[in-house]
Amino acid sequence: MTRQRQILLELIDKSGKHLDAETLFQLAREQDPKLNRVTVYRTLKMLKQGGLVDELDLMHLGGDQHYYETRMKQEHAHVICLRCGKVEEFFGEPLQRLRRQVEQNLGFDVLIARTEIGGYCANCQTQRAREMAEAAAESEPNAGEHIQPRQRKG
Template sequence: MALDSIKGSLREKGVRLTRQRQILLELIDKSGLHLDAERLYQMAKEQDPKLNRVTVYRTLKMLKEGGLVDELDLMHHAGDQHYYETRMKQEHAHVICLRCGKVEEFFGEPLQRLRRQIESHFGFQILLARTEVGGYCAHCQTLRARELEQARQMGQVAPRPHPDGGVAPRVRAKHSA
């Protein structure tokens, strides 16, 4: 249903929904996940082996510029890649575990309330809002407590904190900034 409205809005913009674009849109829409470009490319290739990386990246850019797909960085918990989801989804906050990279979605009234408060406070018209929260999931809190305890027992220095406030041992590529 969300996909149909995307297709409609593409038609209005005079954008032809090629088979390759359709494959990507459907992957993003149906997965309900936040997939990065490389993952999307791998999945799309299973459906159409002729698809190449350049086309996938170009299509994602087109979908993003057309306001159909949202590009997220999810606090760069795993490096520099971006993640994609359809803009048709109800507004939600992303809750990211900086240790294991698990992403949860929070839908709830407080987000709408925040939006209304910002609009009235600044006399601002919000077109797009993105809320990201980073921290440790319940599982990682347990593991982390154990690790810190072990490090203490061995007289080691505690793991270096992540610039965002956590410890991110999975980080592959870090921002130099």
């Protein structure tokens, strides 16, 4: 395995996060300043083709941006907050069950299953409720009621 493959694989494996190609490039360059962007992107593609790394789009949260994670991890679903971009991982039996049911019911040989769930995290639900309450208050006809009357010119 070439040095750049080793560096990238370690970065992806150790981070435990979902890093995009540009972030990976920046991190890899800290370890080897000679690495260039083209090499890093090409290496990521090779790792993906070799089945060592999984490429995700995470509900297109970052437009066309793709994210990378190790394939060594147990299968999991990605739960993505569409407001703040937080990504949580859900591990559990329902995913294995879904896979088995697809195999049984459709006679399909499942090689890869990717589950993404989008919504609002607990924190963003609170924020959104506050924002909506504020917006509603502003659009009310009596909203100006509490504003101090302008001082009359003497």
